Amino acid sequence: xxxxxxxxxxxxxxxxxxxxxxxxxxxxxxxxxxxxxxxxxxxxxxxxxxxxxxxxxxxxxxxxxxxxxxxxxxxxxxxxxxxxxxxxxxxxxxxxxxxxxxxxxxxxxxxxxxxxxxxxxxxxxxxxxxxxxxxxxxxxxxxxxxxxxxxxxxxxxxxxxxxxxxxxxxxxxxxxxxxxxxxxxxxxxxxxxxxxxxxxxxxxxxxxxxxxxxxxxxxxxxxxxxxxxxxxxxxxxxxxxxxxxxxxxxxxxxxxxx
Amino acid sequence: xxxxxxxxxxxxxxxxxxxxxxxxxxxxxxxxxxxxxxxxxxxxxxxxxxxxxxxxxxxxxxxxxxxxxxxxxxxxxxxxxxxxxxxxxxxxxxxxxxxxxxxxxxxxxxxxxxxxxxxxxxxxxxxxxxxxxxxxxxxxxxxxxxxxxxxxxxxxxxxxxxxxxxxxxxxxxxxxxxxxxxxxxxxxxxxxxxxxxxxxxxxxxxxxxxxxxxxxxxxxxxxxxxxxxxxxxxxxxxxxxxxxxxxxxxxxxxxxxx
Numbered sequence: 001x002x003x004x005x006x007x008x009x010x011x012x013x014x015x016x017x018x019x020x021x022x023x024x025x026x027x028x029x030x031x032x033x034x035x036x037x038x039x040x041x042x043x044x045x046x047x048x049x050x051x052x053x054x055x056x057x058x059x060x061x062x063x064x065x066x067x068x069x070x071x072x073x074x075x076x077x078x079x080x081x082x083x084x085x086x087x088x089x090x091x092x093x094x095x096x097x098x099x100x101x102x103x104x105x106x107x108x109x110x111x112x113x114x115x116x117x118x119x120x121x122x123x124x125x126x127x128x129x130x131x132x133x134x135x136x137x138x139x140x141x142x143x144x145x146x147x148x149x150x151x152x153x154x155x156x157x158x159x160x161x162x163x164x165x166x167x168x169x170x171x172x173x174x175x176x177x178x179x180x181x182x183x184x185x186x187x188x189x190x191x192x193x194x195x196x197x198x199x200x201x202x203x204x205x206x207x208x209x210x211x212x213x214x215x216x217x218x219x220x221x222x223x224x225x226x227x228x229x230x231x232x233x234x235x236x237x238x239x240x241x242x243x244x245x246x247x248x249x250x251x252x253x254x255x256x257x258x
Numbered sequence: 259x260x261x262x263x264x265x266x267x268x269x270x271x272x273x274x275x276x277x278x279x280x281x282x283x284x285x286x287x288x289x290x291x292x293x294x295x296x297x298x299x300x301x302x303x304x305x306x307x308x309x310x311x312x313x314x315x316x317x318x319x320x321x322x323x324x325x326x327x328x329x330x331x332x333x334x335x336x337x338x339x340x341x342x343x344x345x346x347x348x349x350x351x352x353x354x355x356x357x358x359x360x361x362x363x364x365x366x367x368x369x370x371x372x373x374x375x376x377x378x379x380x381x382x383x384x385x386x387x388x389x390x391x392x393x394x395x396x397x398x399x400x401x402x403x404x405x406x407x408x409x410x411x412x413x414x415x416x417x418x419x420x421x422x423x424x425x426x427x428x429x430x431x432x433x434x435x436x437x438x439x440x441x442x443x444x445x446x447x448x449x450x451x452x453x454x455x456x457x458x459x460x461x462x463x464x465x466x467x468x469x470x471x472x473x474x475x476x477x478x479x480x481x482x483x484x485x486x487x488x489x490x491x492x493x494x495x496x497x498x499x500x501x502x503x504x505x506x507x508x509x510x511x512x513x514x515x516x
Binding site: 023025026027028029076080083084085086099103104105106107108109111112113115116117119120123125126127128131132135136138139140142143144145146147149150152162166 | 281283284285286287334338341342343344357361362363364365366367369370371373374375377378381383384385386389390393394396397398400401402403404405407408410420424
């Protein structure tokens with residue numbers, strides 16, 4: 001089976017997103033859903049999902065609806081997070097946030113619609129397994145956001161395991177569900193998936209100078225990121241499949257500068 | 259098979275809701291999900307769903323997760339609608355709205371979680387059909403909310419067909435999906451389902467003195483409600499099943515005073 005390089009997987013995601021037909025009943029709200037989706041995200045979660053899919057024998061084309069469902073959930077969470085009621089961020093990726101561009105009420109509804117559209121995509125598979133993984137991950141993520149917003153940051157690792165980790169773990173989990181990998185073969189993949197969110201988050205904090213960087217200093221946080229990357233590579237090494245593309249993605253996650 | 263009377267169906271819904279276990283990762287946010295669910299709604303959508311289920315041969319117990327998923331979607335929409343970004347309502351059913359009781363950010367997250375929990379429930383069935391109906395109905399409802407919030411009220415019937423009608427139609431659609439009623443036998447049920455939202459909405463406007471009552475006067479709106487009820491009864495009459503409980507529910511919808 002063909003294995004795409006990470007850049008090629010990202011192009012598949014972009015092209016699928018560009019052609020994605022939303023529910024017609026949304027009317028002109030569709031434009032508001034497209035706006036945050038078209039702002040040049042890194043598409044890390046869907047690319048991971050596609051790469052895991054290819055490693056377990058599922059064509060990228062088959063995994064695309066699941067992969068893009070993850071990106072829709074991620075985008076829904078950003079649109080709602082940016083609202084004044086939560087982070088009150090006027091900008092996102094160098095452009096006005098959705099609520100600045102379209103108004104708060106409309107952005108709120110667009111976030112809701114992105115979540116529902118994510119489930120519609122996840123429900124395009126014959127089994128409920130893909131959408132069930134997505135529901136669990138979404139609920140875990142919301143649990144993390146709740147800890148964050150209520151200032152329950154005593155256990156930073158637990159907070160990020162939920163807020164960031166659940167959706168990264170789901171990048172792996174959804175691919176396993178699409179490929180119908182039997183439960184008994186999933187454990188090493190799940191262990192790998194559990195490391196990704198932490199790696200992403202620590203690097204994020206190093207780049208932004210907050211969170212882990214604030215708590216452990218820039219060098220301390222960098223060391224934690226390197227440890228997380230080493231663990232992710234180690235977990236990958238324990239998987240009996242060709243995980244070379246995934247190793248490249250992990251390397252990219254650890255070394256990213258934006 | 260046993261047919262419950264509407265009041266008994268409502269009790270089943272209340273008791274299922276009371277014992278419903280939410281995703282543990284939500285932590286203390288669970289309390290915020292329970293708050294608007296425990297405020298004494300009429301449970302019209304889940305009761306309808308259970309009654310349709312029984313009419314097509316599905317035990318109420320089997321339909322309960324789907325029925326309660328509808329109530330969660332309805333409640334999610336109320337929690338978000340009440341936010342200052344949309345209707346800015348401080349009160350709901352005689353109590354402070356969720357965002358007044360718990361803060362805007364927390365209420366926003368609770369609404370998100372209610373929607374995701376609704377999908378989790380709908381995904382407890384072996385087939386994807388139940389959750390697919392729920393996703394379509396949710397997206398239609400959001401499309402209606404968008405028309406409402408942007409003042410696109412030129413076609414009031416179209417607005418309500420989306421905003422209110424989709425979830426009522428889904429009360430029927432989800433029951434058909436749970437009972438696995440074949441596509442070719444669904445048409446008369448769908449015709450019935452399509453009438454319910456309008457009936458509910460016109461009566462609502464008569465009671466509140468707005469919408470249809472504002473546009474057609476109290477008497478004009480009352481006449482429209484009676485016509486909608488007559489159509490719903492007529493559609494019911496065309497269904498080759500014992501629809502006596504449903505006729506009672508339609509009668510209750512038309513005659514309700516709160």
